[in-house]
Amino acid sequence: MFYPQGLPHKNELRYAxxxxxxxxxxxxxxxxxxxxxxRHWAEETPADFVFSIKxxxxxxxxxxxxxxxxxxxSFFASGLLTLGDKLGPLLWQLPPNxxxxxxxxxxxxxxxxxxxxxxxxxGRNSTLDESRxxxxxxxxxxLRHAIEVRHDSFVDDAFxxxxxxxxxxxxxxxxxGRWPLLREVTADFLYLRLHxxxxxxxxxxxxxxxxxxxxxxxxxxxxxxxxxxxxxxxxVYFDNDTKVRAPYDAMSLRELLRG
Numbered sequence: 341m342f343y344p345q346g347l348p349h350k351n352e353l354r355y356a357x358x359x360x361x362x363x364x365x366x367x368x369x370x371x372x373x374x375x376x377x378x379r380h381w382a383e384e385t386p387a388d389f390v391f392s393i394k395x396x397x398x399x400x401x402x403x404x405x406x407x408x409x410x411x412x413x414s415f416f417a418s419g420l421l422t423l424g425d426k427l428g429p430l431l432w433q434l435p436p437n438x439x440x441x442x443x444x445x446x447x448x449x450x451x452x453x454x455x456x457x458x459x460x461x462x463g464r465n466s467t468l469d470e471s472r473x474x475x476x477x478x479x480x481x482x483l484r485h486a487i488e489v490r491h492d493s494f495v496d497d498a499f500x501x502x503x504x505x506x507x508x509x510x511x512x513x514x515x516x517g518r519w520p521l522l523r524e525v526t527a528d529f530l531y532l533r534l535h536x537x538x539x540x541x542x543x544x545x546x547x548x549x550x551x552x553x554x555x556x557x558x559x560x561x562x563x564x565x566x567x568x569x570x571x572x573x574x575x576v577y578f579d580n581d582t583k584v585r586a587p588y589d590a591m592s593l594r595e596l597l598r599g
Contacts, residue, residue, distance in 0.1 A: 375419030417463030
């Protein structure tokens with residue numbers, strides 16, 4: 341159990357944010373959140389805290405990237421832009437049965453907004469009720485996007501080339517061998533999702549495996565592991581939460597990197 345017994349639910353985010361530097365918000369994958377929720381999350385976290393936001397399944401799993409403009413407009417209108425400096429990368433996780441289609445992926449990448457001004461402009465086309473939207477952005481900030489693939493057909497130089505051309509990070513996903521593990525550097529940052537190295541969503545990481553990941557992260561940050569020798573920002577999230585291993589593994593890796 342991660343949270344202390346008796347800790348009120350309303351204080352859980354603040355408790356976690358005192359021990360971690362970033363959290364991946366997954367609720368946005370299942371349903372559009374509200375501007376008031378994003379504002380509350382921003383208020384509950386330190387000034388330098390960062391949220392990554394998981395893109396809606398309506399875009400990735402229901403529409404399957406087809407004709408994404410309308411769905412993306414509602415997503416970007418739903419309030420995530422209220423996070424301001426705390427808005428980190430946007431994660432787009434594809435379903436395991438979606439095969440690589442060059443034209444489809446290229447169109448999707450081209451539609452993604454690259455700045456908060458672009459995202460706000462896209463959001464203003466949303467058909468959502470005005471009470472559920474917020475697009476009043478006054479500072480233009482760059483947006484980063486990461487894509488997590490789960491079909492072997494994406495292990496393709498054409499896909500890697502598209503991601504690099506568009507500056508989209510291909511998620512380094514550790515999935516106990518179930519889905520592709522791509523380690524290509526295709527953007528100015530890397531995005532890692534560690535789902536469990538032995539048992540998907542369940543197994544904890546040993547000190548030895550965490551040290552291996554720490555070495556990898558250090559290499560990317562320093563640039564030694566990047567083809568151009570230029571260091572990258574690295575975001576790491578643990579999704580091995582079935583047995584409540586994720587927060588402890590995240591804190592352990594954080595300490596290794598700080599050390």
